[in-house]
Amino acid sequence: MTDLSFDCATCGERHGEPPLSYHAEAPDYWTPEAAADPRSALTSEQCVIAGTDFFVRGLIEIPVLGSQEVFSWGVWVSLSPANFERTDQRWTEPGRETDPPCFGWLSTRLACYPVDTLNLKTNVHTRPVGERPFVEIEPTGHPLAVEQRAGITRDRVREIAERLLHPGVPAPSAP
Numbered sequence: 001m002t003d004l005s006f007d008c009a010t011c012g013e014r015h016g017e018p019p020l021s022y023h024a025e026a027p028d029y030w031t032p033e034a035a036a037d038p039r040s041a042l043t044s045e046q047c048v049i050a051g052t053d054f055f056v057r058g059l060i061e062i063p064v065l066g067s068q069e070v071f072s073w074g075v076w077v078s079l080s081p082a083n084f085e086r087t088d089q090r091w092t093e094p095g096r097e098t099d100p101p102c103f104g105w106l107s108t109r110l111a112c113y114p115v116d117t118l119n120l121k122t123n124v125h126t127r128p129v130g131e132r133p134f135v136e137i138e139p140t141g142h143p144l145a146v147e148q149r150a151g152i153t154r155d156r157v158r159e160i161a162e163r164l165l166h167p168g169v170p171a172p173s174a175p
């Protein structure tokens with residue numbers, strides 16, 4: 001095995017192999033007020049806020065260049081009431097992965113991008129029962145969309161770790 005531990009540019013310490021996935025436990029809209037609403041509900045895979053806003057958890061997957069590995073952002077997307085209802089009805093049905101993708105608004109703010117990721121447009125692709133859906137970012141010039149199309153380097157994976165292993169550290173200023 002290659003040693004992927006690295007000297008951290010943020011704290012100067014040596015860290016182990018940088019993580020290949022990060023997960024948001026709830027949509028960014030899950031505030032204390034939302035949680036207190038009796039019409040709200042949050043599980044590990046689905047979320048409803050105030051009985052009117054509907055979310056599912058999915059994965060923005062990004063190939064790591066020069067490897068067989070895939071980097072994942074575990075995020076939330078909001079679905080229309082009709083699409084959420086269909087997704088929920090088909091939750092445990094074999095073959096659900098043949099359903100067409102549906103539209104979703106990205107509902108997770110990823111700190112590692114110089115441009116806000118909240119409310120990016122996505123296509124949500126259902127996968128076999130038990131697997132989180134694949135979240136495809138609309139192919140724009142947004143840096144997250146570009147990374148999903150082009151892949152990211154190991155250096156970028158390390159840079160993300162340097163940032164996210166130290167959440168209190170402010171973002172490096174954009175060039």
Ligand SMILES: [Zn+2]
Pocket residue numbers: 008009010011012013015162165166
């Ligand atoms: Zn560090």
